[in-house]
Amino acid sequence: MKREPSLRERKKLATRAALSRAAWSLMVERGLDAATPEAIAAEVNVSPRTFRNYFASREEAILYSLAQTGPGLLDALRARPVEEPPWDSLTQVLPAFAAAFADQRHIIGSLLRVVDEDPSMRAQHLVTYERIDRQLAELIAERIGAEVRRDLTPRLLAAAAAAVLQTSIEMWARGDRDLALPDLVREGLVEVRAGLPAGAAVRVSSPSPAG
Template sequence: MTSQLGLRERKKLETRAAMSHAAWKLMIEHGLEAATPDAIAEAANVSPRTFRNYFASREEAILDGLVQRGATVLDALRARPADESPWESLAQVLPSFAAGFVGQRGDIAILMRAVADNPAMRAQHLVTFELVHRQLAELIAGRTSTDAERDLAPRLLAAAVSAVLRTAVEIWATGESDTALPDLVREGLTQVRAGLPIHTAATT
């Protein structure tokens, strides 16, 4: 019975991943308007009803891959030594996982345009980042014996890290920097950890 349940759950995860991949591919290759629920279902070889059972909207399906990849980053953070500081764990994990989490530069540029142009996509994008932020805050709280609901520190650190990732991805995806994404993330974490040492320009 346990093995049957395990197989059933794996099949459900595979179905969900197939629909999310199809949704992402349709948006990247043909534009957001082409990624309708029916088109996603057809591309994933499932029924429209199956799509509705898994996702509330096409926007959720498109961004679900980012949510799942975010979970692998959190797993990598959980696997770090228990006595390691949260900053050190983040510095060790996030730069190396950044490229795999985000994907291709051109694809992310397309996503950013879709988020900017479509209110529903923008709202789902915010929901996605809020979910990752909340999970990261809970993880940090668990490693620091704090409470993610009541204490500032884990939530502030999670917010700072989310800001670093979002800013690094935006700079990288728009081609405003030739620096590789992992290096941008590493630099961002270093600057935030140092208290953002921005100095006033000297006057003559």
């Protein structure tokens, strides 16, 4: 049974979430340069020192909400039957998880443009996805009785699932595919399970023998 957070812990979580929302709003409305620690703190009526107690950088604050999606995904996987093969569980959970972003296409598109343009945001974006990937690998290892540090399977399954999710979100947010996000995620999972048949169809000709 999970322990209920104390009042102090709830206040800290609320402050962290408020700072993240302020950072996100400043970036969207005024550009990344406007989202300084001082400006973010001012939006929440706290000191810059308080901001730095919660976040190491503005990039971390902006992407905090994305990082917070990880626990929800893990909880959904834990709720699947223990005997269910991991990829079957992922196929059930990931499209439904992606559906939560369905009304945020423009917002995610804006974020990806900033990530493309700013090296610090790109680095933090990678860190965020890697954290979710690691947590997913640990959970898969737990469910199949593997050791995440020594066994390839949980890490490969997690990496493949994370790649499907990230690629689908990026293609959808940028308008590269005219398909609902959950359907795009589902399509990606099916392709990976089939061994990426389109890729397998590519043949590289062997060089002709000399002479």
